[in-house]
Amino acid sequence: MAHDDLAIRGPAAAPPTTFPTQSADGAGPSRPAAAEAVPEHAGEAGPAGRWLPRIVIAGLVLAALNLRPAITSLGALMKEVRDGLGMSGTVAGLLTSVPALCFAVFGIAAPRLARRWGPGAIVCAGMAAIAVGVAVRPYAGGTAGFLVGSALALAGIAVGNVLLPVVIKTWFPRRVGPMTGLYSMALALGTSLAAALTVPMTGALGGSWRTGLTVWALLAALAVLPWLAVVRQRRTAPEAPRSGAQAPGETPIRITSSPTAWALAAFFGLQATAAYITMGWMPQIFRDAGVSASTAGVLLAVTMAVGVPLSFVLPPLASRMRHQGPLVALLGICGMAGYTGLWLAPAAGSWVWALLMGIANCSFPLALTMIGMRSSSPAGVVKLSAFAQSVGYLISIPGPLLVGTLYQHSGGWGLPIALMDGLMVPQIAVGVLAGRDRRIEDER
Template structure:
């Protein structure tokens, strides 16, 4: 093996390590809050609305700020954009540990913004750097995300009892800081691509590097029904997931379980989905038509949610079943971003659009369910609403999971082809 080949292999390993560390930090800032929500409410005097806003903010940020990721990556490069995302996560987590409700809400917004940008760039960089391993690496990333989220939920109360919730919150800034430093290294090693000046765009002008045909700009996705179906399905899946992450401990405590038991159930729900987070994307990439897989996942979800409504005394069983469903549905929605895209830039754009639309829809979930609980005095109605959500989820999912690719016209805006090319090339 030549020295050049060794450098290429080492560079790919550094990127792979960066993908792992990025994945670790895209869930704990969200899942580590729900188990200690009762203490936060008591300490700061939060009512149902204040608690619902706190649980809604991270998901709202995922929708509001996801659209920033593709233009940010085109402007400064993919690796520096990931550094910015991880820096925001680190700053937000650290700020949330301060003894102030303003710091709590502000830090939540900062961390949510960083997670939004990281969520969008993760599938794009996987598809570009490892195109023949997209399914495998997406599965690994989803597995790591689920595991880190489960660990954060499971350790929330033990850490709170050991070192207090302030330090328990701030502890998760350490892995995000480590990830940011690693991506600083990747950003420094990333090749720089100089745009061609307009005057030099003559017959003999050349690009800095050969550009694959499918790396050209991909168009106005808002005109694509398939793109809207992918976005809607991601939104519906995310709505269910974040409602459960935000409120499941409170639901179970209303059913008579202790705070420790309810936190353990939330952690188990996410842990049981870990292997499915790996298997489902891998299986989806090997299927021409993902609709049978989709219907199976949604059937399991219906069983889990229906069990919580009809037989809450068997909550452990239904939490396990729901964990299988949520651990399968979200990775399926994420892998569809790559499977319905003909190129890495398209994946980034579709990811940005789908996560913007999807998470804005999903943000309504925790807030709406919290308000419904406040209005009805029971969790039965919110759980029934989650069951009803299976209908549009099935319709959108069947359209998004059928064979096909997003096709759209070139964007008639000021964005140049070179800017879109930079997104694909900057992570080489």
């Protein structure tokens, strides 16, 4: 049976404790993987077992679609939300930093929850939290209730951020690149759809910002269904090792002692910084240069839409390479060129700069791919994903705030753009280190 077919269907009987996996570049066999690297559907026979991997794929796509609409839909209606709740400018500014903070704080808890209940159950609970949080926050009674509902939704997003790469590594260990590409493309698509459709849907549904925000809860509720099927099937199947559980006799992974983990966390944080700055400030840069508000919004949509096809192509390409450093450098150079263009001729070359920054933002799916490749087991991926994303999102918090401060005090975009351009240099440096062909298990 071909490897790809095996990855989709799974064997009819449980495989031995260890088995040879493909190397990171997909070129051939590598070191034996621990027992928990066996796909979770191993050992499940019958129609339900054969369909379960397909249900996991559907759940993966639906979950990825829900990891950003709670944020980008709010951005599209921020003025209406502020007016409706009497929200101060300070609180509104806090809302732009809350997502990264919640991702860092709640992401830390994901590995422990996954060890106790399994990643599928926690992803299911995360989708339910998104649905409830998005549905109740517009009606929770004032600014405090809105923040609490938002925090609940962001908690669900945080565990999804950390655990969906683990689901990929656990269920499809031989197809990390293609499945990460599918996941990344769905995430980019959900981001773009929420940004583009929230305002027109609000108008079509009567013009209330509360309805415009609440409607995205339906998509999150839909994402709960396939994960309920996964959890139910796993309860009736023979017990398998939990993703994140340590294999018998295996040396514990000390994630904070791994140079690769720190390099990957720094790379993740710097690329997130660039993405949040781009999403938060790029339209204002164009508008200050004389571009109309509507065109500035379209330029941002172009930047975000570029990631949809590239997020599908980039992870499989990266997974075939022993060293992802060249891709890191290429994306970083695109970012530097885009920021330099914003400084020199923001209006004249606006479409080119938007395209270049969209390409640069594809450092996100590349980082996710490297998380899956820098560990040889799902247990390692759980720890690495939680560490890299939690530390990374903490790193990303000051960036957008610093850009706003520099803009306010300098009266122009020269210093902020210089900062944005300069941050590409360390991003490339740590990304090249993170892209080296090694595993965190080899660094303990």
